[in-house]
Amino acid sequence: MAGGSRPTMKDVARTARVSLKTVSRVVNGEPTVAPDLAARVHAAVESLHYRPHLGASMLRRNDRRTRTIGVLLADLAGPFSAALHRAIADEASLRDVQVLAGSTDEDPHRERELTAAFTQRHADGLIVAPSGPDQCHLRSLTDIPVVLVDRPSPGLPADTILATNTAGAHDAVRHMLARGHRRIAFLGDHDGVATVRDRYRGYLTALTDAGVPAVEPLGWAEATALALLDGPTPPTAIFTAHHLLTIDAVRALRLRGLHRRIALVGFDDFPAADLLDPGITVVAQDPARMGRTAARALLERIDGMTGPPREFWIPTNLIRRGSGEIPPPVAG
Amino acid sequence: MAGGSRPTMKDVARTARVSLKTVSRVVNGEPTVAPDLAARVHAAVESLHYRPHLGASMLRRNDRRTRTIGVLLADLAGPFSAALHRAIADEASLRDVQVLAGSTDEDPHRERELTAAFTQRHADGLIVAPSGPDQCHLRSLTDIPVVLVDRPSPGLPADTILATNTAGAHDAVRHMLARGHRRIAFLGDHDGVATVRDRYRGYLTALTDAGVPAVEPLGWAEATALALLDGPTPPTAIFTAHHLLTIDAVRALRLRGLHRRIALVGFDDFPAADLLDPGITVVAQDPARMGRTAARALLERIDGMTGPPREFWIPTNLIRRGSGEIPPPVAG
DNA sequence: ATGAAAGCGCTAACAA
DNA sequence: TTGTTAGCGCTTTCAT
Numbered sequence: 160m161a162g163g164s165r166p167t168m169k170d171v172a173r174t175a176r177v178s179l180k181t182v183s184r185v186v187n188g189e190p191t192v193a194p195d196l197a198a199r200v201h202a203a204v205e206s207l208h209y210r211p212h213l214g215a216s217m218l219r220r221n222d223r224r225t226r227t228i229g230v231l232l233a234d235l236a237g238p239f240s241a242a243l244h245r246a247i248a249d250e251a252s253l254r255d256v257q258v259l260a261g262s263t264d265e266d267p268h269r270e271r272e273l274t275a276a277f278t279q280r281h282a283d284g285l286i287v288a289p290s291g292p293d294q295c296h297l298r299s300l301t302d303i304p305v306v307l308v309d310r311p312s313p314g315l316p317a318d319t320i321l322a323t324n325t326a327g328a329h330d331a332v333r334h335m336l337a338r339g340h341r342r343i344a345f346l347g348d349h350d351g352v353a354t355v356r357d358r359y360r361g362y363l364t365a366l367t368d369a370g371v372p373a374v375e376p377l378g379w380a381e382a383t384a385l386a387l388l389d390g391p392t393p394p395t396a397i398f399t400a401h402h403l404l405t406i407d408a409v410r411a412l413r414l415r416g417l418h419r420r421i422a423l424v425g426f427d428d429f430p431a432a433d434l435l436d437p438g439i440t441v442v443a444q445d446p447a448r449m450g451r452t453a454a455r456a457l458l459e460r461i462d463g464m465t466g467p468p469r470e471f472w473i474p475t476n477l478i479r480r481g482s483g484e485i486p487p488p489v490a491g
Numbered sequence: 492m493a494g495g496s497r498p499t500m501k502d503v504a505r506t507a508r509v510s511l512k513t514v515s516r517v518v519n520g521e522p523t524v525a526p527d528l529a530a531r532v533h534a535a536v537e538s539l540h541y542r543p544h545l546g547a548s549m550l551r552r553n554d555r556r557t558r559t560i561g562v563l564l565a566d567l568a569g570p571f572s573a574a575l576h577r578a579i580a581d582e583a584s585l586r587d588v589q590v591l592a593g594s595t596d597e598d599p600h601r602e603r604e605l606t607a608a609f610t611q612r613h614a615d616g617l618i619v620a621p622s623g624p625d626q627c628h629l630r631s632l633t634d635i636p637v638v639l640v641d642r643p644s645p646g647l648p649a650d651t652i653l654a655t656n657t658a659g660a661h662d663a664v665r666h667m668l669a670r671g672h673r674r675i676a677f678l679g680d681h682d683g684v685a686t687v688r689d690r691y692r693g694y695l696t697a698l699t700d701a702g703v704p705a706v707e708p709l710g711w712a713e714a715t716a717l718a719l720l721d722g723p724t725p726p727t728a729i730f731t732a733h734h735l736l737t738i739d740a741v742r743a744l745r746l747r748g749l750h751r752r753i754a755l756v757g758f759d760d761f762p763a764a765d766l767l768d769p770g771i772t773v774v775a776q777d778p779a780r781m782g783r784t785a786a787r788a789l790l791e792r793i794d795g796m797t798g799p800p801r802e803f804w805i806p807t808n809l810i811r812r813g814s815g816e817i818p819p820p821v822a823g
Numbered sequence: 824a825t826g827a828a829a830g831c832g833c834t835a836a837c838a839a
Numbered sequence: 840t841t842g843t844t845a846g847c848g849c850t851t852t853c854a855t
Contacts, residue, residue: 165634167848178826183850191824208631213611214546214557215848218831225546227591227612235580236779238762241573248567248593257608259559259589261580276589279545280559299540302497409766430570431763434741447568499832510842515834523840547832550847 166207174203186211217281228457229277230260231270231287238402238429239446240288243308246450247286254458256283265290265352274300284457289315304460308453310353318456320449320471324354324426327442327475328361331398331424334440334477336369340396340422340487344374344387346408347400355400358426362398384411388421395421395487402427405439424483426475433480440483443476498539507535518543549613560789561609562592563602563619570734570761571778572620575640578782579618586790588615597622597684606632616789621647636792640785642685650788652781652803656686656758659774659807660693663730663756666772666809668701671819672728672754676706676719678740679732687732690758694730716743720753727753727819734759737771756815758807765812772815775808 168186172179177196184192185200192200203209217225230247232240240262248258259282261273270290274297277285284304287297294312297305307319335343345362347355366373374387374394384407387393399405405425412418419437428443452471477483500518504511509528516524517532524532535541549557562579564572572594580590591614593605602622606629609617616636619629626644629637639651667675677694679687698705706719706726716739719725731737737757744750751769760775784803809815 169848179848180826180850181824184825187850193824196825210607210611212613212848214613215550215831216850218547218550218833218848219850220831221851223831225612234577236570236574236577238568238570238573241570241576242568244573244592245566245568245594252593252605252608255608257591257593257612259591260576261584261589262577273584275542276584276587278542280557280589281544281546406763406766413766429763430761431738431767434738434745435763435766436768501832511832512834512842513840516841519834525840528841544832547847548834550832550849551834552847553835555847 165212166209167212168209170207171200171203171209174207175199223281224283224461225281226256227280227282228256228258228454228461229273229280229282229285230258231263231273231277231285232260233263233265233288233290235260235262239309239427239444242446243288243450243453246447247454250451250454251458256458263288263290267291271296278303284461286453286457304457306453306457306460308449316468318460318469318471320453320456320473322354322444322449322473323475324357325361325364327444327477328358328398328400328426329365330361330475330477331426331440331442331483332362332365333369334479334483335396335398335422335424336365336371338396338422338484338486341371342374342392342394342487343371343396343398344394345398345400346384346387346404358400384408385414388412388415388417393421396485397421397423399423399425401425402429402441405429405432405441409435409439418482419485420488422483422485422487424477428478432478435482437482437485438480440480441478443478445473445476449473497544498541499544500541502539503532503535503541506539507531555613556615556793557613558588559612559614560588560590560786560793561605561612561614561617562590563595563605563609563617564592565595565597565620565622567592567594571641571759571776574778575620575782575785578779579786582783582786583790588790595620595622599623603628610635616793618785618789636789638785638789638792640781648800650792650801650803652785652788652805654686654776654781654805655807656689657693657696659776659809660690660730660732660758661697662693662807662809663758663772663774663815664694664697665701666811666815667728667730667754667756668697668703670728670754670816673703673819674706674724674726675703675728675730676726677730677732678716678719678736690732716740717746720744720747720749725753728817729753729755731755731757733757734761734773737761737764737773741767741771750814751817752820754815754817754819756809760810767814769814769817770812772812773810775810777805777808781805 168179168182171182182200185197234240244260251258259277263270267290286306286308288309289312294315305317307317311319397408399408424440426442428441432439432441500511500514503514514532517529566572576592583590591609595602599622618638618640620641621644626647637649639649643651729740731740756772758774760773764771764773
């Protein structure tokens with residue numbers, strides 16, 4: 160717990176009886192060092208447990224890299240953000256880049272604070288799932304590249320990694336239309352975040368393409384799902400816009416004993432979705448791939464790649480587990 | 492994407508027409524600056540978008556703090572590690588400390604690599620869920636404090652945050668004994684990680700206290716749970732040592748149509764455990780509290796607290812949801 | 824092939 | 840109250 164201060168290159172140089180610069184050369188793998196000197200340096204490094212000081216080195220170095228990036232996600236404890244974060248950290252670590260991460264809780268103020276904290280630590284770049292519509296504080300970050308993930312920020316000229324939200328929702332709804340459903344409800348705040356708006360678009364166009372009317376979309380809570388079921392003309396199928404709503408819908412359906420009667424497809428996979436009875440059919444995203452893609456894009460930009468902002472679309476995948484395959488009641 | 496280099500204190504000083512040291516004083520909130528000068532400095536800071544360089548400052552400062560800590564967990568994408576990580580990051584962020592994190596995947600070699608990466612970046616301290624029995628590379632870290640979380644590392648003199656694994660398992664088994672069960676199986680590798688061994692201890696002592704024989708403990712896979720159910724004298728109740736095994740057990744019970752006949756209590760809560768039918772009774776840990784405790788302990792040590800290693804025991808909580816309350820078959 | 828000197832952005836110690 | 844100088848650990852540049 161206590162413990163001495165770390166040895167510096169100077170200490171190594173004294174121990175190895177060479178100049179400080181020679182130690183620097185050896186540590187950085189420059190080839191122009193005589194083998195015997197290099198051996199002495201290595202021995203001194205070992206015996207003193209010397210570790211180079213990345214901060215001091217970056218301060219003087221021409222490229223100015225901390226080999227550290229910042230990641231801002233909605234909730235690091237949630238399954239989606241956690242999978243994203245892990246993939247980013249793994250991909251970065253392969254290139255000896257480490258990750259600072261924080262949860263924004265969809266709070267733009269928190270996003271600013273974390274951006275400032277990471278910037279002060281000279282992160283080489285940022286991966287952000289934007290909260291709210293206004294990312295002007297990111298626009299003022301002109302010295303490091305930013306990559307957006309999960310959500311776009313219109314007007315911000317940054318590489319963006321997105322799931323195919325609209326197409327995924329379209330698939331889900333078409334899946335239920337193909338089973339004969341005509342009263343399909345959308346559960347989600349279609350005025351909210353961009354991802355949900357995109358999913359609502361997919362829902363609407365699927366219905367429009369089939370010439371079927373939309374059931375008036377509804378809000379967030381379990382009570383709302385219940386209200387939907389208890390209404391005058393309940394739907395025969397439900398599409399939920401994200402996994403929390405899916406779970407709410409499952410609860411509501413159970414409560415009314417309708418979980419085997421009304422079809423349900425949810426956006427986002429969630430743990431144990433296959434353990435429920437019936438298994439929950441979902442439009443799964445691929446957060447691991449999104450994270451890898453984001454990390455690669457950012458590292459490319461950090462390495463100096465120029466050119467216009469890129470868009471990476473990560474496909475979603477409809478996983479049939481039972482709940483989405485429930486047919487509508489026979490005509491009546 | 493492109494973009495100029497960041498302004499330095501020198502630039503601010505020139506713009507505000509004061510000395511560099513005056514800027515330093517204002518930026519660091521030292522009170523001994525005349526209001527008019529301070530105002531000029533603030534204006535210059537704003538107009539240049541100046542942000543202090545924490546790395547350069549730490550290099551010169553006496554306390555030598557990067558206000559950054561490192562966190563090594565098994566799997567940042569898993570629910571337990573993710574909750575732990577989020578709690579640590581939140582607690583640290585309150586004190587303006589940020590978190591570097593990585594997944595070890597239980598691989599001691601990976602643990603070493605990450606330790607080296609964080610050390611080179613001069614993390615002020617480390618929070619580690621140790622992989623494997625040998626943490627000698629942590630012992631050689633004499634210059635920064637280390638806190639262990641989730642798992643102990645005997646012989647390493649570090650603060651340790653642990654769930655009450657033994658007591659929690661004891662509770663779970665006693666819960667089923669009280670319902671009349673006598674053939675209670677333990678599912679888990681009792682030779683494996685320390686946490687599982689502790690849970691096995693709790694299982695055994697609960698049985699011993701009740702004068703009941705243990706069912707021979709079994710290994711990891713779903714196949715094993717099935718083998719248990721298909722054996723000559725299947726148990727009337729199962730205790731699983733962690734959430735992956737719990738899910739395996741649920742699958743196996745479903746497959747044999749026994750999920751309403753055989754009692755099940757699992758260690759670790761997991762998402763949607765309450766949505767299953769029956770709901771799964773679990774011994775829940777409190778990873779958020781473990782994370783907060785770990786962060787606080789580490790920050791105290793970083794702030795210079797001395798004294799012998801501390802142990803923090805975070806209580807577990809038996810959550811009754813149905814599966815654990817299934818009675819044994821009436822005597823026969 | 825090796826080393827000496829300067830300086831990255833900042834703060835400590837001291838001076839004015 | 841303000842400014843000057845030195846130097847944190849390292850890499851650069853330039854000399855040898």
